[in-house]
Amino acid sequence: MIKKATYLGIPIRRRKNRRWLVVSYWIVVLVFLASLHWNPAMQSLLLGRFPSHGWAGPVATILTSVLFGYLTTCLGGVFERGMLSEWDGPLDERDIRVRNAAHFEAYRIFRMIIFPFALILAVVFGTVWSHYQKLAAPLLLLLWCLVFSLPQSLILWFEPDMEEPQ
C-alpha cells in the first residue's frame, strides 16, 4: 500500500514519521482555510474580488484554487506525487483489506462529524445568516478535505513500521 520509501525527503517506512506528516498536512490545511476566512486578502483571492478590475481577479482565483488543489493532493486521493500512489494497482490481498477497511472507518468517523457540523450550519445560517455567510466556503472546503483525505490519513496513521528493503 505504501510503496514510497520517502516523501519530501522524509522516510515514511516508519509510522512515527508518517504520523508527523499527517499532522503537518492537517495543520497546513487548517491554516490555509482559516486564512481564507480571516484574511480579507485571501478571501478576495478565493472569491475573485481582487481590488483591481480586469484579469487580476480571475487569475488570482485560479492560482489560489491550483495551490489548494496541489496541497490536498499531497494526501488526498491517489496521485503519483501523493504519499499513497497506488489504490487500484496490483495490491495484494492484505493491502486490499486495509484499503477497504480504512474507507469503512473513514465513513464511520465522517458520520460522527457530519451531523454536529450540519447542526452548527443550520443554527448559524438559519439565525444570523447574513453576518456569518462567509464562513460557508471555508467550512465546506474543510468538509471536502475530510472526504478527500480521511482514508489516506487513517492508512498512514495506523499501518505499522515497514521493513527497509535489502
Add this chain to the structure above:
Amino acid sequence: MKTAFVFLGVRINIASRVRRRWLVALIYAAFAALDIAWFWLDGKSSIGWLLFAALVFLARFIGGRTYEGGLISSYEGGDERERTRRYYANYLAYTWLDLAFFPAILAFGVLHGPDIKFANPAVHLLLERLPWGLLIGAVILYYTLPQAIVLCTEPDMEEAP
C-alpha cells in the same frame, strides 16, 4: 443481508436482487423529490423543516448501519464474507464522494461571487437556496451510498422459511 423487512406492518420481500434494485431506485427517487421540494419551498419555513424530517425518516431505511428497521442488518453483525462486502462497498462509494460535494462548493462560490448582486431578485432567492439543496443531496448520498451498493450488488438470496 435481510431477505425481508417490515414497513408499516407490511412484510416486503427483498430476497431477489431485482426487487432490491427497484426499492433502492424508489428510495432515491423519493430523496430527489423531497430535496427538490425543499429547494423550491422555503427551507427555513415549517414546511421546510417537515421536508427535512421526512428526508431523515427516509434515510433510516437505507442509511446508517445500526438501525434495526433498515434494509440491511447492523454493520456490527454478519459473517466474514458480509464484512468484506461492506468494506468494499464503502471503498466504492467513497471514491465518488469528493465529486458529490463539488457542486455545493461551486454553488457557494457563485452565491458569493461578485456578479450575484446584479441578478434578478427571484433568481437571487433561488441561488441562495441552491448550495443548501446540493449540500443536502451530497450528504444523503454520503449517508446511503454504501448500503445502496450492497443492496444492488448482493446476489439473489434464498427466502427465509
